[in-house]
Amino acid sequence: MSALFNGISEKxxxxxxxxxxxxxxxxxxxxNIIPTIRNTNIIGIVDEGxxxxxxxxxxxxxxxxxxxxxxxxxGTSISSLYNNEVELITKGKTTVIIIDFKRLMKEENISKxxxxxxxxxxxxILNEKIKDKNDRISILTNKTIRNRLxxxxxxxxxxxxxxxxxxxxxxNLAAYLGVDRSAMTRELKYLKEExxxxxxxxxITILY
Amino acid sequence: MSALFNGISEKxxxxxxxxxxxxxxxxxxxxNIIPTIRNTNIIGIVDEGxxxxxxxxxxxxxxxxxxxxxxxxxGTSISSLYNNEVELITKGKTTVIIIDFKRLMKEENISKxxxxxxxxxxxxILNEKIKDKNDRISILTNKTIRNRLxxxxxxxxxxxxxxxxxxxxxxNLAAYLGVDRSAMTRELKYLKEExxxxxxxxxITILY
DNA sequence: ATAAAATTGTTGCACTTGCAACATTTTACA
DNA sequence: TGTAAAATGTTGCAAGTGCAACAATTTTAT
Numbered sequence: 001m002s003a004l005f006n007g008i009s010e011k012x013x014x015x016x017x018x019x020x021x022x023x024x025x026x027x028x029x030x031x032n033i034i035p036t037i038r039n040t041n042i043i044g045i046v047d048e049g050x051x052x053x054x055x056x057x058x059x060x061x062x063x064x065x066x067x068x069x070x071x072x073x074x075g076t077s078i079s080s081l082y083n084n085e086v087e088l089i090t091k092g093k094t095t096v097i098i099i100d101f102k103r104l105m106k107e108e109n110i111s112k113x114x115x116x117x118x119x120x121x122x123x124x125i126l127n128e129k130i131k132d133k134n135d136r137i138s139i140l141t142n143k144t145i146r147n148r149l150x151x152x153x154x155x156x157x158x159x160x161x162x163x164x165x166x167x168x169x170x171x172n173l174a175a176y177l178g179v180d181r182s183a184m185t186r187e188l189k190y191l192k193e194e195x196x197x198x199x200x201x202x203x204i205t206i207l208y
Numbered sequence: 209m210s211a212l213f214n215g216i217s218e219k220x221x222x223x224x225x226x227x228x229x230x231x232x233x234x235x236x237x238x239x240n241i242i243p244t245i246r247n248t249n250i251i252g253i254v255d256e257g258x259x260x261x262x263x264x265x266x267x268x269x270x271x272x273x274x275x276x277x278x279x280x281x282x283g284t285s286i287s288s289l290y291n292n293e294v295e296l297i298t299k300g301k302t303t304v305i306i307i308d309f310k311r312l313m314k315e316e317n318i319s320k321x322x323x324x325x326x327x328x329x330x331x332x333i334l335n336e337k338i339k340d341k342n343d344r345i346s347i348l349t350n351k352t353i354r355n356r357l358x359x360x361x362x363x364x365x366x367x368x369x370x371x372x373x374x375x376x377x378x379x380n381l382a383a384y385l386g387v388d389r390s391a392m393t394r395e396l397k398y399l400k401e402e403x404x405x406x407x408x409x410x411x412i413t414i415l416y
Numbered sequence: 417a418t419a420a421a422a423t424t425g426t427t428g429c430a431c432t433t434g435c436a437a438c439a440t441t442t443t444a445c446a
Numbered sequence: 447t448g449t450a451a452a453a454t455g456t457t458g459c460a461a462g463t464g465c466a467a468c469a470a471t472t473t474t475a476t
Contacts, residue, residue: 055342055343055346057346057350057359057362057363058358058359058362058363059355059358059359061349061350061355063345063346063349065342065345065346076335101331105324105327105328116313119313119327120313122331123309123330123334126331126334126338127284129338130334130337130338130341133338133341133342133345134263134273134341135263136345137271137273137341137344137345137348138263138265138271138273140345140348140349140386141269141271141348141383141386142265142269142386143386143387143388143432143463143464144432144433144464145432145433146432147267147269150266150267151265151266151267154265154266155265155266169452169453169454170453170454171452171453171454175349178348178349178350178351179351179433179434180351180433180434180435181453181454182433182434182435182436182454182455182456182457183432183433183434183435185454185455185456186433186455186456186457187432187433189455189456351433351434351462352434352461352462352463353462353463354462377422377423377424378423378424379422379423379424387463387464388463388464388465389423389424390424390425390426390427390463390464390465390466391462391463391464391465392463393424393425393426394425394426394427394463395462395463397425397426
């Protein structure tokens with residue numbers, strides 16, 4: 001659960017949506033939602049389902065930028081919908097809440113305390129997004145698969161432990177690390193043989 | 209020049225700084241400024257000089273995350289100062305303006321129109337930062353030096369032209385792309401020989 | 417103007433990795 | 447419960463790239 005509505009009651013949340021004239025859209029599985037919401041300066045919130053945010057370069061290679069789950073945000077003023085190589089593809093039936101960014105910034109809203117909390121939460125989430133991206137950049141600048149794995153494991157330990165719980169499967173881990181999956185599997189085998197890690201399902205234990 | 213003070217006059221800017229109780233710090237060359245500003249929930253603005261934002265992983269490899277120039281922003285609520293592997297190193301004598309984030313979010317400020325513009329500008333800048341990082345991630349997931357170069361060139365054309373003007377030298381380009389500099393030089397030679405690009409100083413012309 | 421420092425260019429070599437092609441196992445779903 | 451689909455595991459091989467070590471050039475500072 002994201003922090004977007006932290007400190008805001010369900011009642012206030014509904015008031016906020018009225019105040020901001022939010023729109024709700026529902027999409028079937030595997031739809032690019034950008035054509036529906038394009039040309040508007042908006043903030044979108046995933047309310048149900050999930051969305052894969054991808055970017056395709058000029059020769060057709062696609063990068064998975066992030067997976068947006070319930071209460072994650074996206075939008076012109078947050079990511080880069082204006083870029084036509086970018087797609088937001090629904091995974092499963094998906095509902096999104098759309099807020100007009102201009103309305104969000106209207107002064108008359110400001111007397112409401114929950115409005116201020118909402119703006120603060122938005123900043124906090126953007127902060128976390130930037131931090132996550134910095135972390136991924138740091139990992140991607142490693143020159144070997146081994147170092148990418150080790151840095152990933154190191155910076156994703158469960159607090160106070162030597163365990164990492166993968167938030168996705170190994171195929172997606174390879175994509176996240178920007179490496180060939182089979183080559184990554186080989187490297188994981190070496191790491192296990194050298195007893196630097198142990199793997200049990202999606203739990204990796206760091207032994208080094 | 210960043211957009212942080214777009215639509216805000218110099219007079220209003222000074223009023224804003226008074227309103228927000230900003231602090232100004234000046235540092236000599238090559239100082240890590242984090243110890244001075246740590247433990248505060250702040251937004252920092254570079255007013256003079258520049259700052260290299262680096263991240264060092266657990267085995268000592270350092271990644272240059274971004275270079276902050278005049279009017280660029282940083283901070284707990286924007287990047288990840290709480291992370292102790294992170295450094296903000298001044299390049300040359302550098303002055304920064306520090307704004308307490310809590311104060312920035314105080315409701316009593318809100319009647320001022322320039323305050324609202326300032327908040328909007330902050331969102332816009334964060335948006336651009338996220339977009340830049342997404343672009344870099346997209347480039348870094350390419351598996352060959354050649355493809356990283358070509359995608360970089362393609363997504364950094366000067367508007368409406370086939371020219372790219374490097375904002376840094378080739379050594380830093382290699383760091384940005386996460387590749388060995390000498391290997392990159394070799395690849396650039398091949399690209400020139402195959403007449404896919406032309407290089408004249410820091411101007412690259414795309415011929416493909 | 418000159419020395420020092422930084423940047424750029426070059427190349428051999430070892431090694432990592434992508435790729436392809438396929439086997440095996442697990443998961444999804446009708 | 448059975449079958450298709452997805453995920454994981456394996457391996458040979460060619461190709462790309464990091465690394466090291468050095469030369470040449472350009473920039474910076476005094």
